[in-house]
Amino acid sequence: MTVLRRTAGALAATAVIGAAMPATTALAAGTTSPSPSASSVLPSGLYGGSDPKFDGVWRQSLALLAQRAVGVTPAAKAVDWLAGQQCANGAFAAFRAEPAAACDAKVTVDTNSTAAAVQALKAVGGRDAAATKAVSWLKSVQNKDGGWGYTPGSPSDTNSTGVVVGALAAAGASADRSPYDLLAKWSLPCGQDGGGALAYQPDKQGKLAANADATAAGVLGALGKGFVTTAGKARAEGPACAGSGTARTREEVARNGAAYLADAMSKSGHLVSALAGAEPQPDYGNTADAVVALAAQGWTGQAKKPYAWLEAHAAPWAEQSGPAAYAELILAAHAMGADPRDFGGTNLVTALNATGPAPRAAAAVAKHAEEKKSGNSVWWIVGTGLVAGIGIGFLFSGRRKQQQL
Template sequence: MKLRRSAAALTGAALLLGAGPAAYAQDSDDSGEAGSASADGLYGETDPTYDGVWRQSATVLALHASGRQAPDAALEWLTGQQCDDGSFASFRADASAPCDDDTMADTNATALAVQALATVNGTDDADARAAVEWLREAQNEDGGWPYTPGDVTDANSTAVVIGALAATGEDIDAFTAGDASPYDALRSLQLACGAEGGAPGTYAWQPDADSGELFANEPATVDAGLAAYGAGLLVEPVSGGGAPAAPSCEEDGELPTEDAAEAGAAAVAELVAGEEGAFVPNAFADGAPDFGATTRAVLALAAGGYGEALNEPTLWLEENHTDWEGFQDSPAALAQLALAAHASGADPEDFGGTDLLSGLTALGPAEDGAGTGDEETGGDDAGDASDGSDADSDSDDSSAATLWILGAALLAGIGGGVMLSLNRRRAGTRDADAHAADGTDAPGDGGSSDGGSSDGSSSDGSSSDGSSSDGGNSGSGTSGGSGS
């Protein structure tokens, strides 16, 4: 099976150089209708170039978690984005055209799409299975995945793929390349006792390109901490449970395999227990909150069964999420918040006064058998996501503003290499080849993700969720994905 390599690094370079939103929209939709989301099944009205698949997948997961089914048009949009070889790109403006060597397929968008399709349609879903086979071909010999097939494994991309394998019922330990499993890849990126690059249990995005040394990265720690428990973005509510124990580190050396997941969870718990507040700090905004990464921190702690440890960050998100700039217009952001609410046992229909689900519905296509998505806006119930007035007159300005936020966050979501490479705790810069824009997160963060933050998730992850991405992004991707 032939794997295509993307030009994602160009995306990252453009964003980091500070080009305005108009620069990113030029290839978003050959028909010039990139913002008309509800007309064709895509959630959201901002340019989907960097997080279309991520945010769609995250939204499908968030609705499913709350017992709702995404409309048929939304699922058809998602499956319509898939290439014949099973892969997904972040977004294909003309989904009717066949994919070719120039199609920017990536592991983050593909993996989150798998999570969504397998969750909604079952583990035997043909589209999800085809995507898993593409991911199998993209797996590196160390057991992990890069954002772009053929590049160096990174923690955020490996994390979102582990979520995809879990969603399809794969035996993750047996999903090997050579003798290495995805968990082996994650553990190879986890800092041991006595490491100089950060606290034991934390994760690096990638080894340093020059020295091979590991440097702790907050979004990578959050996303890998989630994946270490074999979980994706949909985590079932945790009941009870205390806090994870930090490794004792009586001797320098590698963490025992049996302690690796809990050590990662302890590192995540430490990130949301700082003096500044119960959030993951954004290294690119002077320690300001990384909302997308904080939602995924809640997911990671829930996946480990640490109900006590996730209470404070969940409460913080409830009280402060309205400060997440542009969240009400971002499906990736709303979806990540809804998934965190679900995992923590909070109410996504009254999350700090915001009806996250109504907000998502307002941004999407019509419910099957119902009116248009615009007619079903969440109004005040959606945290002022839409007040039903001046929608047309405000759409251009809000789309442009949110596009910039989404593009930046997508790079910081699950798997976003550009921003993560800048987040090194050392002097100097990384090789340009490490600058893969990845994505999963949502506004202001990542996803892929971002997000990674694809998500942005994602999306690398300094913030997936679609902001990559997700997502996207990701998003990290953020996913997130980058994105957010």
């Protein structure tokens, strides 16, 4: 699920709690996250400079995950900020301006923020208790159909189900009811338009429509993988949707979904965002997610073209969109076995780090340099004092000699 899709989900949930979120609610690719109200002073441990009302926990979680994926140790206060957002029942909201206050009915917790936080807390280490509590909450709000909705009690959707499956996998946990049957149910048959893709969720008439964002999330969910993944074992079969009916197994869901994504990006090298009344435009976030899904499926060959397209075009989008966008690109590079520090001439890791508190290693180096500088100044002063003291000593010694004479 892209940063833009995630923000749209938060907007939808804020407007109508429990309402189904249609695929067309995604914000236009290339736009920044909305800032509905001017924040006061942003927390020093938070990544990104935009209003965190709708995506604070989400972007923080992705930033920490991306840093750990490339061997960077996040700043302690960045991890503390994320952990401090957790409610007593284990859930997370998109953002809590007053984390010390208890979570009451006015705090809208959601599965996406919670699942992302679980993956991040497990990745940074030392936060198992918080992650375990969050997993317990996620399991407690699983729907009877085996999936999860954005908010507790809302209808299941593929995106939320996929991110929760990733959280459970990261924590080494399992759901009480299998979510894979639901994903298979929402996989479009190969013989029809959009065959192999997954729907976000059925419409009011029960019809399914192909959704690339949901498909990328569904592929990772069917594979039992989270946001951070490496390339799967190379597949002998080509990227083609197989089967005349709806996919029956999680393996078929992943294969057919990945085949749909590969075909959708085969010509242009990227996915598009088509909002009502607007011209279709490149969708950078969904393309990055699709690269991760293809790599996880073992089809890195089919992911090379979209990854190259991202290298050539996505850096300005990430600079405009913030830490979650940088994180998505880093995770795509990681899945492909590429170097995110040389992403079409951009060092994504340095760019991400610059959006928040300096990672521990970088902070330690800066502190050491400052201490060294201060230390040299101190010793210069001490040295100067010693020289001056020696001079004064000679002066007093001369005076004593003159008095003796």
